Amino acid sequence: MGRRSSSSPSDAAFHATLVLAGLGVATVLAGVAWEVLDLAGPAMQKGGLSFLTGTTWDPVAGEFGALPALYGTLLTSAIALLVAVPLGIGSAVFLSEIASSRVAAVAGVLVDLLAAIPSVIYGLWGLFVLAPLLRQHVQPAVQSVLGDVPLFAGPPLGVGYGTAGLLLAIMVIPVVTSVSREVLKAVPDTQREAACALGATPFEVIRGTVFPYARSGLVGAVVLGLGRALGETMAVTMVIGNRYEISASLFAPGYTLAAVIANEFAEAFSPEYLSALGGLAVVLLGSTLVLNAAARLLVRGVRHGGG
Amino acid sequence: MSLASVMAPVPVPTPSPGRVAPPVPRADPSPALREEPRVAKMVVEDLSAWYGRRKVLHGVSLPFVKDAVTAIIGPSGCGKSTLIRCLNRMHEIQPGAAQSGRVLLDGRDIHGGHLDPIELRRRVGMVFQKPNPFPTMSVRDNVLAGWRLTGTRPKDPDAVVEDALRRAALWVEVKDRLKAPGGSLSGGQAQRLCIARALAVAPEVLLMDEPCSALDPIATARIEELIHELAPTVTIVIVTHNMQQAARVSAYTAFLYMGELVEFAETAGLFTRPADPRTEDYITGRFG
Amino acid sequence: MDAWLYPPPPQRTVSPRLRWRRLADRLFRGAVVASVVVVLAPLAAVLATVIAKGAPALDLAFLTHLPKPVGETGGGVGHAILGTLFLALGGLGIAVPVGVPAGVFLASDRMPRLAGVVRMCADVLAGVPSIVVGLFAYTLLVMPFRQFSALSGAFALAVIMLPTIVRTTEEVVRLVPPTLTEAALALGAPRWRAMLGVVLPSAGKGVAAGIIAAFSRGAGETAPLMFTAFGSQFLSWNLLQPIAALPLVLFNYAVSPYEDWHAQAWAAALVLVVLVLVANLVARYATARRSA
Ligand SMILES: Nc1ncnc2c1ncn2[C@@H]1O[C@H](COP(=O)(O)OP(=O)(O)OP(=O)(O)O)[C@@H](O)[C@H]1O
Ligand SMILES: [Mg+2]
Numbered sequence: 019m020g021r022r023s024s025s026s027p028s029d030a031a032f033h034a035t036l037v038l039a040g041l042g043v044a045t046v047l048a049g050v051a052w053e054v055l056d057l058a059g060p061a062m063q064k065g066g067l068s069f070l071t072g073t074t075w076d077p078v079a080g081e082f083g084a085l086p087a088l089y090g091t092l093l094t095s096a097i098a099l100l101v102a103v104p105l106g107i108g109s110a111v112f113l114s115e116i117a118s119s120r121v122a123a124v125a126g127v128l129v130d131l132l133a134a135i136p137s138v139i140y141g142l143w144g145l146f147v148l149a150p151l152l153r154q155h156v157q158p159a160v161q162s163v164l165g166d167v168p169l170f171a172g173p174p175l176g177v178g179y180g181t182a183g184l185l186l187a188i189m190v191i192p193v194v195t196s197v198s199r200e201v202l203k204a205v206p207d208t209q210r211e212a213a214c215a216l217g218a219t220p221f222e223v224i225r226g227t228v229f230p231y232a233r234s235g236l237v238g239a240v241v242l243g244l245g246r247a248l249g250e251t252m253a254v255t256m257v258i259g260n261r262y263e264i265s266a267s268l269f270a271p272g273y274t275l276a277a278v279i280a281n282e283f284a285e286a287f288s289p290e291y292l293s294a295l296g297g298l299a300v301v302l303l304g305s306t307l308v309l310n311a312a313a314r315l316l317v318r319g320v321r322h323g324g325g
Numbered sequence: 326m327s328l329a330s331v332m333a334p335v336p337v338p339t340p341s342p343g344r345v346a347p348p349v350p351r352a353d354p355s356p357a358l359r360e361e362p363r364v365a366k367m368v369v370e371d372l373s374a375w376y377g378r379r380k381v382l383h384g385v386s387l388p389f390v391k392d393a394v395t396a397i398i399g400p401s402g403c404g405k406s407t408l409i410r411c412l413n414r415m416h417e418i419q420p421g422a423a424q425s426g427r428v429l430l431d432g433r434d435i436h437g438g439h440l441d442p443i444e445l446r447r448r449v450g451m452v453f454q455k456p457n458p459f460p461t462m463s464v465r466d467n468v469l470a471g472w473r474l475t476g477t478r479p480k481d482p483d484a485v486v487e488d489a490l491r492r493a494a495l496w497v498e499v500k501d502r503l504k505a506p507g508g509s510l511s512g513g514q515a516q517r518l519c520i521a522r523a524l525a526v527a528p529e530v531l532l533m534d535e536p537c538s539a540l541d542p543i544a545t546a547r548i549e550e551l552i553h554e555l556a557p558t559v560t561i562v563i564v565t566h567n568m569q570q571a572a573r574v575s576a577y578t579a580f581l582y583m584g585e586l587v588e589f590a591e592t593a594g595l596f597t598r599p600a601d602p603r604t605e606d607y608i609t610g611r612f613g
Numbered sequence: 614m615d616a617w618l619y620p621p622p623p624q625r626t627v628s629p630r631l632r633w634r635r636l637a638d639r640l641f642r643g644a645v646v647a648s649v650v651v652v653l654a655p656l657a658a659v660l661a662t663v664i665a666k667g668a669p670a671l672d673l674a675f676l677t678h679l680p681k682p683v684g685e686t687g688g689g690v691g692h693a694i695l696g697t698l699f700l701a702l703g704g705l706g707i708a709v710p711v712g713v714p715a716g717v718f719l720a721s722d723r724m725p726r727l728a729g730v731v732r733m734c735a736d737v738l739a740g741v742p743s744i745v746v747g748l749f750a751y752t753l754l755v756m757p758f759r760q761f762s763a764l765s766g767a768f769a770l771a772v773i774m775l776p777t778i779v780r781t782t783e784e785v786v787r788l789v790p791p792t793l794t795e796a797a798l799a800l801g802a803p804r805w806r807a808m809l810g811v812v813l814p815s816a817g818k819g820v821a822a823g824i825i826a827a828f829s830r831g832a833g834e835t836a837p838l839m840f841t842a843f844g845s846q847f848l849s850w851n852l853l854q855p856i857a858a859l860p861l862v863l864f865n866y867a868v869s870p871y872e873d874w875h876a877q878a879w880a881a882a883l884v885l886v887v888l889v890l891v892a893n894l895v896a897r898y899a900t901a902r903r904s905a
Contacts, residue, residue: 026803028803028805029803029804029805031805032803032804032805032808033721033723033804033805035714036714036715036717036718036721037718037724038714039710039711039712039713039714039715039717039718040714040715040718040719040727040728040731041727041731042711042715043711043712043715043731043734043735043738043775043776043779044730044731044734046734046738046772046775047734047737047738049749049753050738050741050745050746050749050772053748053749053752053753054745054748054749054752056752057748057752104648105648105651105652106652108644108645108647108648108649109645109649109652111645112645112646112648112649113649115645116642116645116646118420119420125649125653127897128653128656129653130893130897131656131890131893132652132653132655132656134829134830134833134889134890134893135659135833135886135889135890136832136833136834136835136860136885136886136889137833137835137836138833138835138860138863138864138867138882138885139659139663139833139882139885139886140659141864141867142663142863142867142878142882143659143662143663145867145868146662146666146867146875147658147662188655191652208453208455208457209457209459211415211453211457212457212458212459212470212519212522213459213470213474214415214418214446215415215446215450215451215453215523216446216447216450216470216471216474216475216522216523216526217443217444217445217446217471217474217475217526218443218474218475219443219475219634219635219637219638220638220641220642221637221641221642222475222476222634222638223474224641225641226470226473226474227461227474230459230461230462231459231460231461233461242740245740246740248742249740249741249742249743249745250742251742251743251744251835251836252835252836252860252864256864256867256868276742276744276836279744279748280744280836280839283747283748283751283839283840284839284840284843295748296748299744299745302742302744302745303741303742303745306740306741306742306745307737307740307741309740310736310737310739310740310741311733311736311737313740314733314736314737441631441635443631443634443635444631475634476634477630
């Protein structure tokens with residue numbers, strides 16, 4: 019404490035450098051937001067709310083409506099979460115509550131590898147393995163039973179909302195799993211012991227005390243997964259089908275915000291066109307910023323004790 | 326083994342020759358004890374326990390007399406917590422933990438096939454050193470946790486809650502805030518809440534691992550009072566570092582040293598005329 | 614002689630309620646184990662397919678040659694492998710000088726308010742979609758020059774790598790026992806000397822692991838390069854010219870209509886997977902040894 023003397027000029031300079039670097043990180047984030055907003059400015063001013071609600075995307079005519087892409091993003095993300103949340107939290111429970119430490123270490127590494135595989139490779143696999151599989155076997159089978167339901171209508175193409183959603187699920191699962199695992203680990207053992215000593219089975223311990231204690235953190239894990247799903251680009255671009263429409267069917271091709279940007283940005287020929295794509299990016303960025311900030315707060319809440 | 330030992334309750338086993346300390350208290354038992362036949366609610370026979378390769382209990386044998394308070398004393402790290410965790414099979418849930426020997430409840434081995442550990446833990450309740458109420462449950466739900474967690478409910482939950490809280494000497498303080506979260510109580514209140522939680526499922530045996538170590542003198546006195554009140558109906562095993570506390574609350578005391586049972590005797594006798602020099606050293610504060 | 618001598622066998626009087634609870638417990642555990650299996654199945658499937666389809670098309674020529682025009686067979690992705698290394702290392706060159714000191718700042722616990730904000734920014738930045746990062750690099754470094762460039766690609770990757778570097782650095786610097794710093798300070802060393810001479814070296818392996826992990830993350834990114842590095846048919850070391858990258862080649866080949874290119878896409882995928890996973894495992898190994 020008493021070593022104030024150590025704040026020599028060289029020390030102050032060193033500290034200033036560190037602070038500067040820290041500010042640099044904040045600046046990058048601010049820069050991203052600023053530049054994207056700046057790019058999107060004209061489109062948002064011109065279109066206003068109709069930019070979000072319009073359904074036509076006709077760059078030649080200068081008409082830009084984001085709704086079909088927004089719809090595709092939300093639908094594929096919803097499918098992904100539906101699949102990824104139970105599997106991801108289930109895996110986290112296995113890793114932190116059930117498995118021996120050795121099995122958990124190995125399985126944990128494998129789950130992390132799942133996250134390390136580049137998304138373009140998932141896209142490749144989705145395009146040449148998963149989509150044909152769904153087209154030839156799964157979709158006809160589903161249609162033979164539920165053919166009349168609009169959710170499963172249309173020709174089996176292999177690519178589309180459903181395929182993109184499944185592929186997204188694979189990529190979201192490691193996020194949900196590793197964050198959930200961290201959150202479950204933060205639950206004090208005294209809580210588990212207390213429940214166990216009352217005669218609860220392991221399942222009852224987890225359901226009755228571990229989950230409630232970790233609840234906000236688990237919600238955070240799911241929100242973080244949602245953020246990942248919304249912004250995921252390459253794999254989705256390869257299997258979504260690239261059709262700018264809104265369809266009720268999971269088998270139908272569609273589009274997502276990120277896929278539109280990826281496919282069209284390099285070829286955007288007019289400032290309005292670029293700006294409209296910037297508008298899509300603003301929607302994407304805005305939602306992921308909010309989701310990530312919220313998720314971090316939720317997860318941190320659990321680590322710092324309960325709730 | 327005779328049929329008698331299978332049927333509950335069993336008499337306190339007679340000391341086997343060569344034991345360090347006779348399991349039966351010597352020296353004139355107090356009148357109360359002399360009147361009723363002493364039966365052992367639980368018996369530990371040649372119990373050894375390990376964490377990984379480390380052996381922390383070495384062939385401990387002793388009885389826990391029914392509806393009486395037994396104190397376990399000994400220096401830190403001597404295996405007191407391990408011993409009582411073996412009594413409700415909480416020891417074995419730790420990774421790497423192992424044990425040998427027998428633990429009898431009402432004369433039957435708790436590891437025998439007749440008793441699921443889940444049932445056992447309901448009959449042998451536990452209070453931990455650090456209060457561990459469930460922060461996400463209300464005070465009321467904490468008391469009922471033993472029921473709710475296991476998917477059952479008592480016939481009259483309100484009565485159970487009130488009775489358990491009264492017995493834990495907490496009712497007056499919390500009766501107006503039963504809906505408050507379990508984490509909102511003070512340390513001493515939280516510990517009494519944990520006791521109420523354990524009592525709510527009407528255990529036959531109550532294990533208390535240094536229940537007062539986190540408490541101030543007033544809360545400690547409350548809990549000692551509570552132990553006195555419970556003793557006629559519940560078999561209590563209490564681990565304590567506080568010799569005065571052991572002397573105040575218990576009828577029997579076991580002195581554990583480095584994983585071995587050095588001495589087990591009636592409390593009054595053990596504190597006035599310890600049989601083993603190590604016991605004497607410990608209770609007079611010469612080590613530990 | 615008579616039954617009295619023998620105790621009756623212990624009766625298992627398990628109530629139906631308890632049996633049901635035990636069953637529920639077992640079902641739950643089964644479901645949890647099954648979920649891990651289902652989660653890991655795609656990993657196995659993807660890796661198996663990449664190896665099975667990629668290995669046949671993989672040879673030395675593929676790794677070293679430039680691509681051939683459509684119609685001609687043969688050709689390789691040598692330019693893209695070098696391009697990816699160039700971009701990823703360039704990204705590190707930008708991200709490390711900012712990320713490591715920023716991580717040290719977060720671990721130093723001076724100015725906790727600001728540290729909280731910076732930490733939050735790093736976390737949120739990690740969640741920014743990579744395509745948006747590409748757009749940021751585009752507006753910053755492509756629009757003004759009216760030219761796709763390696764520089765803009767490396768910058769985009771740097772933004773993606775930054776959060777990983779910041780957070781791992783913070784974590785590993787925090788693991789250094791404070792007594793070490795105190796010892797250095799007690800010897801009269803100024804704080805910065807203690808940091809550079811004592812703390813960073815002992816956290817060095819962990820910091821390096823974070824950097825390798827960031828490399829692994831950046832090397833596999835496609836979206837942020839699509840309108841920055843853009844891709845090229847040639848090998849070029851000009852920072853202000855477009856440059857090829859393995860993920861871009863992979864993507865372009867995959868969505869092309871040519872069988873031959875599909876085969877090359879799988880081979881490129883194999884190279885990319887090996888590159889990324891090896892880097893990832895090296896980083897993991899370094900941290901595992903550290904904490905052991
Ligand atoms: N989970 C564990 N893993 C490994 N060793 C353990 C574990 N728990 C306890 N031990 C060791 O076993 C020995 C007995 O521990 P135990 O907790 O039973 O002691 P104790 O008498 O209750 O001590 P205290 O009075 O400090 O609570 C100690 O040496 C301790 O280090
Ligand atoms: Mg203890």
